[in-house]
Amino acid sequence: MATHTPIRRALISLSDKEGLEPLARALAAHGAELVSTGGTAKAMRDMGLEVKDVADLTGFPEMMDGRVKTLHPKVHGGILARRDKEEHLGAMDAHDIGPIDMVVINLYPFEKTVASGADRETIIENIDIGGPAMVRSAAKNHASVAVVTDPADYDAVIGELSGHGGLTQEFRTMLAHKAYALTASYDAAISSWFAFADLGQAYPETRSIAMTKADELRYGENPHQKAALYIPQAVRPGLAGAEQVQGKALSYNNLNDADAAYELIAEFRDGPPACVIVKHANPCGVAQADDLLTAWTDALQCDSVSAFGGIVAVNRPLDEATARAITDIFTEVVVAPDADDAAKAVFAKKKNLRLLLTGDLPDPARPGQMFKPIAGGLLIQDRDNGMISKDDLKVVTKRQPSEQELKDCLFAWTVAKHVKSNAIVYAKDGATAGIGAGQMNRRDSARIAAIKAREAAETHGFDDPRTIGSAVASDAFFPFADGLISAAEAGATAVIQPGGSIRDAEVIAAADEAGLAMVFTGMRHFRH
Numbered sequence: 291m292a293t294h295t296p297i298r299r300a301l302i303s304l305s306d307k308e309g310l311e312p313l314a315r316a317l318a319a320h321g322a323e324l325v326s327t328g329g330t331a332k333a334m335r336d337m338g339l340e341v342k343d344v345a346d347l348t349g350f351p352e353m354m355d356g357r358v359k360t361l362h363p364k365v366h367g368g369i370l371a372r373r374d375k376e377e378h379l380g381a382m383d384a385h386d387i388g389p390i391d392m393v394v395i396n397l398y399p400f401e402k403t404v405a406s407g408a409d410r411e412t413i414i415e416n417i418d419i420g421g422p423a424m425v426r427s428a429a430k431n432h433a434s435v436a437v438v439t440d441p442a443d444y445d446a447v448i449g450e451l452s453g454h455g456g457l458t459q460e461f462r463t464m465l466a467h468k469a470y471a472l473t474a475s476y477d478a479a480i481s482s483w484f485a486f487a488d489l490g491q492a493y494p495e496t497r498s499i500a501m502t503k504a505d506e507l508r509y510g511e512n513p514h515q516k517a518a519l520y521i522p523q524a525v526r527p528g529l530a531g532a533e534q535v536q537g538k539a540l541s542y543n544n545l546n547d548a549d550a551a552y553e554l555i556a557e558f559r560d561g562p563p564a565c566v567i568v569k570h571a572n573p574c575g576v577a578q579a580d581d582l583l584t585a586w587t588d589a590l591q592c593d594s595v596s597a598f599g600g601i602v603a604v605n606r607p608l609d610e611a612t613a614r615a616i617t618d619i620f621t622e623v624v625v626a627p628d629a630d631d632a633a634k635a636v637f638a639k640k641k642n643l644r645l646l647l648t649g650d651l652p653d654p655a656r657p658g659q660m661f662k663p664i665a666g667g668l669l670i671q672d673r674d675n676g677m678i679s680k681d682d683l684k685v686v687t688k689r690q691p692s693e694q695e696l697k698d699c700l701f702a703w704t705v706a707k708h709v710k711s712n713a714i715v716y717a718k719d720g721a722t723a724g725i726g727a728g729q730m731n732r733r734d735s736a737r738i739a740a741i742k743a744r745e746a747a748e749t750h751g752f753d754d755p756r757t758i759g760s761a762v763a764s765d766a767f768f769p770f771a772d773g774l775i776s777a778a779e780a781g782a783t784a785v786i787q788p789g790g791s792i793r794d795a796e797v798i799a800a801a802d803e804a805g806l807a808m809v810f811t812g813m814r815h816f817r818h
Contacts, residue, residue: 292458292459292460293458293459294454294455294456294457294458295391295434295456295457295458295459295462296320296321296455297317297322297391297436297451297457298321298322298323298389298391299322299323299325299388299389299390299391300317300322300324300390300392300393300394301325301326301344301360301390301392301393301394301424302324302325302326302334302393302394302395303326303327303328303330303344303394303424304330304394304395304396305396305397305398305399306396306399306441307330307333308441309441309444310330310333310334311337312444312448313394313438313444313447313448314334314337314339315337315339316447316448316452317392320451320455322391322392323342324339324340324341324342325341325342325343325344325390326341326342326343327343327344327360328352331343344360344362344365347364348360348362348364348365349364360420360421360424361419361420361423363385363387364385364386364387364388365390366423366424366427367382367385367387368382368387368389368390369390369393369424369427369428369431369435370427370430370431371387371389371431371434372431372433372434373389373433373434374433390428390435391434391435391436392428392435392436392437392438393424393427393428393435393436393437393438394438395421395438395439396421396439396441397421397422397439397476398416398417398418398421399416400413400416400417400418400476400480400483401479403416404479404483404487410488413483417480418476422473422477425437425472425473426469426470426473428466428469429465429466429469429470430466432462432463432466433459433462435462436457436462437462437466437469439465439468439469440468440472443465443468474498474500475500475502477498478499478500479500481494481496481498485497492659492672493670497670499661500522501521501522502520503518503519503520504518504520504521504530505518505519505540506518506519507539507540507541507542507545508538508539508542509541510541511542511543519540519545528552528648529545529548529549529552529646531648532625532646532647532649533646533647533649534644534645534646535629535634535645535646535647536634536637536641536643536644536645537623537641537643537644537645538642538644540623540644544601544622544623544644546571547568547570547571547600547601548601548623548646550571550572550601550708551566551567551568551573551601551602551603551625552625552651553652553654554568554573554576554705555603555604555625555651556605556651556652556653556654557654557704557707557708558578558605558704559605559651559652559653561578561605562578562579562580562585562720563578563579563581563582563585563604563605563606564576564577564578564579564585564604564605564606565577565582565585565588565589565602565603565604565605566602566604567589567590567592567596567597567601568600568601568602568603569596569597569599569600572709572710572725572727572728573708573709573722573725574592574596574600574725575588575589575591575592575596575597575721575722575725576589576592576705576717576721576722577589577720577721577722578701578720578721579720582604582606582608582609582612583609583615585604586604586615587615589721590619591721591746591750591756592721592722592723592724592725592742592746592756593724593725593745593746594619594746594749594750595745595749596742597619598619598620599620599621599622600621600622601621601622602621602623602624603624603626604626604627605627605651606626606627607626607627607628607629607630607633608629608630609630609633610632610633610635612633613629613632613633613634613637614636617636617639617640617643621643622643622644623644623645623646624637624644624646625646625648626645626646626647626648627647627648627649627650627651628647628649629645629647654675654677655675656673656675657672657673657675658672658673658675659671659672660672660673660674674707674815674817676707676813676815678700678703678811678813680696682812682813683696683699683786683809683810683811684789684809684810684812685808685809686789686794686798686808686809686810687798687801687802687806687807687808688802689802689806689807690807691809695761695784695807696809697720698717698718698719698720698760698761698784699717699761699763699784699785699786699809700786701717701720701761702716702722702760702761702763703763703786703815705717705722705725705763706763706764706765706815707765707815707817709725709727710727710728710817710818711728711817712728712731712734712764712765713725713727713728713763713764713765713815713817714726714732714736714738714739714762714763714765714773714777715762715763716739716740716743716756716757716760716761716762716777716780716782717760717761717762717763718757718759718760718761721756723743723746723755723756723757724739724741724742724743724746724755724756724757724760724780725739725742726738726739726740732764732766732768732769732773733770733772733773733776735773736762736764736773736774736776736777736780737776739757739762739780740755740776740779743755743756743757743780754781755781757780757781757782758781759781759783760780760781760782760783760784761782761784761786762777762782762784762785762786763785763786763787764785764786764787764788765815765817766787766814766815767788767789767790767791767794767797768787768791768797769793770793770796770797771793771796771797771799771800774800774801774804774806774808775800778800778804782806783805783806784806784807784808785806785809786808786809786811787808787810787811788811788812788813788814789810789811789812790812790814
């Protein structure tokens with residue numbers, strides 16, 4: 291049977307005092323002497339509790355604007371002393387050091403201070419020194435000392451005291467783990483602030499990353515793989531914080547694909563109603579229209595076969611008509627800024643379909659960094675926030691593109707940015723006509739996209755594939771003319787690509803011969 295060690299003295303020092311009263315009262319009720327500092331001591335006295343100041347314990351007053359108050363042998367000796375070593379117990383007797391059995395700490399609010407826009411001096415003063423030192427000391431000596439750093443654990447502590455009069459070794463070990471995770475993440479936040487904000491280093495020599503587990507997932511890429519979702523300590527808007535209104539628990543693949551759809555739909559957040567359909571992290575249909583239902587219909591017509599079991603994202607709150615249309619086919623996840631009650635009622639009839647409401651869409655031009663593990667390391671790069679406009683395009687062919695061709699070029703280019711390389715995207719009238727993704731050469735991507743367009747025409751009864759009269763985007767330059775010729779054979783009349791190949795002249799000549807209009811962006815969008 292587990293042994294519950296009583297708490298005879300507890301040192302409490304809190305920046306955030308929420309939940310303090312029931313915990314302090316429970317400790318006092320079970321015979322613990324309460325020791326505290328400054329504002330925390332006053333708060334407990336105002337509750338009618340008897341509290342001993344740390345200054346009375348150490349014989350030294352708080353000094354240097356509170357920078358020095360708990361950094362003293364009578365504090366750390368009381369925390370660190372091993373109760374099973376005669377030498378430690380003898381040192382305590384010799385120096386009049388009383389044992390401290392529990393430390394309840396939360397740290398200066400460094401990240402909140404930074405987020406508030408405070409000046410540098412204020413930020414520096416909110417780097418806690420004594421708190422982390424006590425937390426680490428107590429966690430090291432968890433065999434005898436309980437360290438409580440998370441207010442979410444207060445009720446469990448009170449329950450253990452009320453039910454058993456003390457805490458078990460297992461419980462103290464769990465608290466110690468959380469304590470070291472806290473100090474690690476705290477130091478990571480401080481280190482990141484110094485590197486990024488104070489010194490302006492995008493890629494410092496040492497990088498510390500602190501994350502908090504948000505959820506354990508159903509499984510990873512495959513059912514035999516375990517997986518979990520972690521989010522940064524400083525919560526930012528995004529898919530990870532979306533409200534799941536209904537549906538089964540999300541898997542790794544669900545979230546990975548939903549994120550691909552979310553990032554792509556964000557490209558259209560300020561434009562007309564738009565819909566994105568994603569399968570295996572690649573878009574298989576994208577469209578803009580005057581209303582959401584038409585956008586969904588146009589996106590679906592690009593590749594309705596691949597859309598089965600896919601992920602749908604929209605840039606407007608979902609309405610009932612669009613919800614009904616989406617639920618006509620099997621869909622895994624739907625992502626939207628919001629949904630009206632009628633739309634929610636439609637989705638509720640599909641109990642397994644996950645509906646995620648994000649509240650907003652991010653700025654596609656926002657800065658940030660992307661992480662990718664490799665064997666023995668981690669690749670970090672700036673996120674691809676490259677944006678272009680009509681003014682950035684360079685016409686390189688004899689024929690100038692029409693205004694509609696330019697619009698379709700830019701639309702296709704935006705979608706191609708989110709398609710796995712090698713990527714070819716045909717688009718016409720604000721909708722994708724065919725998408726070729728992830729092939730080892732660009733010509734095959736162009737051919738696959740054309741094949742899908744022909745199949746879509748047959749499925750939906752079009753007279754011609756929608757690649758006829760379309761614009762085609764290539765995420766990188768055409769190294770040879772064959773890929774461009776394949777696009778022309780599919781019916782494309784305009785081409786958008788980065789340019790920069792040693793064979794650009796050959797490719798431009800082929801475009802001129804085919805009567806194509808072609809523009810260069812000067813920017814590549816590889817997506818591996």
